[in-house]
Amino acid sequence: MADAVSLRQRYGEDAAIYAGGTELLLAMKLGIARWPHLIDIKPIDQLRRVAATKDLLRIGATVTHWELERDPVVAKALPALARLEANVANIRVRAAGTLAGNLAFAEPHADPPALLVALGARVVLESAAGSRTLLVGEFITGMYQTALGPGELIVAIEIPLPARDVRMAYVKFKVLERPSLAVAAVATIRDGRFVGAPSVVIGAVDEVPRAVPTADFASADVRDPRTAEALAEAARAAVDPSDDLAGSADYKRHLVGVFVQRALGSLIAGAA
Amino acid sequence: MARREIGLRLNGSNRRIEVEDQVLLIDLVRSLGLVGTKLSCDTQVCGACTVLLDGRPVSSCTTLAIEADGRAVETIEGLADAGAPGRAPKLHPLQQAFIDRFAFQCGYCTPGMIMAAKALLDERPHPDAAAIQHWMEGNICRCTGYQTIVEAVLDAADRSRRLP
Structure with missing residues (x-):
């Protein structure tokens, strides 16, 4: 680990951190990006682990989608994440690609960011100067842009483990392998009402995961059709879609409303 | 370099x-x-x-x-057994099932299909059709329409079950 940090400091922007390579090698093959050096962090034992404490799940930087999909702790504590991981890209990308690499690349049409933001997950970064922790929503700053400094590397993703009665949903619409849009929702529902405000995050529509302002929905009756429509409207208003190969802006805005209602339905049904 | x-x-x-x-x-x-x-x-x-x-x-x-x-x-x-000298190699059950089920036409995707299916059967010897489709949705074939491929993998799983 110390070697990786010192190599990162020595080479700065001349080196890329290399783990699964599923995005990095593609970019290099296409000639989009060029690095004289790759720092392979896969041999570092401590980065390979998934560890849970009573209230925190810590996912090492080289843990793959494949491993998360099969991890018993993830399946039990964060079933929505396990299911999301089982549906990232395709089996070969899942076998090689890592969750940390997915975040580091900050491709807007990626699955994990929306749910991680909704869960309040953090990215743990390390450099020669020490370590710091950023919320995933702070770490991803734009399309293919992150707050990762030239001397830093991701060492882990930390996810606060939700209380037992917290429900979570992740629904997406995709044409090919990447989501055209995704909705992550995390909430506690008791006696048919939200306990506090639900967390609703729209992924793959804007350049960064977009949290929907939901303060007005604290204690809202979840089965009231007006709640569903108002939540859909709040989500449509929160995003700023653009026309691209995944659809026109109007189409995507419409689908955001539809998928927010589906996510709400999934929360009500108690599906994880 | x-x-x-x-x-x-x-x-x-x-x-x-x-x-x-x-x-x-x-x-x-x-x-x-x-x-x-x-x-x-x-x-x-x-x-x-x-x-x-x-x-x-x-x-x-x-x-x-x-x-x-x-x-x-x-x-x-690496899948087929070399067999005895002078005799034809014995195909892996997946290879034989792909032939028997007409699970390829041009054949270009077939090695990748069979290797993906082998990884599946090594982890889950008896998957259902839905599990096969999910596992192999990242393997593209432009000839067969996929149905015969799924049938071939089911068939191969079944043949393995019948092996002693």
Whole structure:
């Protein structure tokens, strides 16, 4: 680990951190990006682990989608994440690609960011100067842009483990392998009402995961059709879609409303 | 570019090979005459280049050859038993099932399909059709319409069940 940090400091922007390579090698093959050096962090034992404490799940930087999909702790504590991981890209990308690499690349049409933001997950970064922790929503700053400094590397993703009665949903619409849009929702529902405000995050529509302002929905009756429509409207208003190969802006805005209602339905049904 | 010697178990045989750092696994195996592994999309989308690295399916077009150091690589050529001298090799149950079920036409995607299916059956010997479809949705075939491929994998799983 110390070697990786010192190599990162020595080479700065001349080196890329290399783990699964599923995005990095593609970019290099296409000639989009060029690095004289790759720092392979896969041999570092401590980065390979998934560890849970009573209230925190810590996912090492080289843990793959494949491993998360099969991890018993993830399946039990964060079933929505396990299911999301089982549906990232395709089996070969899942076998090689890592969750940390997915975040580091900050491709807007990626699955994990929306749910991680909704869960309040953090990215743990390390450099020669020490370590710091950023919320995933702070770490991803734009399309293919992150707050990762030239001397830093991701060492882990930390996810606060939700209380037992917290429900979570992740629904997406995709044409090919990447989501055209995704909705992550995390909430506690008791006696048919939200306990506090639900967390609703729209992924793959804007350049960064977009949290929907939901303060007005604290204690809202979840089965009231007006709640569903108002939540859909709040989500449509929160995003700023653009026309691209995944659809026109109007189409995507419409689908955001539809998928927010589906996510709400999934929360009500108690599906994880 | 640096060159280094790597040691790998390739289709069951230990090999030591010198490779340059930037060489891709697909180019390494094809340079060794194992040309069953096909390049197609070159972007990890189509699955034609699927090989198994320590049993897991990977896109050999986007995997560095040096990743194979100290690990096992399986390609389509490693599946059939050589058989007795002078006799035809005995095909793997997946290979025989793909033939019997007409699960290929041009055949270009087939090695990748079979390697992906092998990884599935190694982990889950008796998957249902839905599990096969989910596992193999990243393997693209432009000829068959997929149905015969799913049937072939089901068939191969069934044949394995009947083996002693």
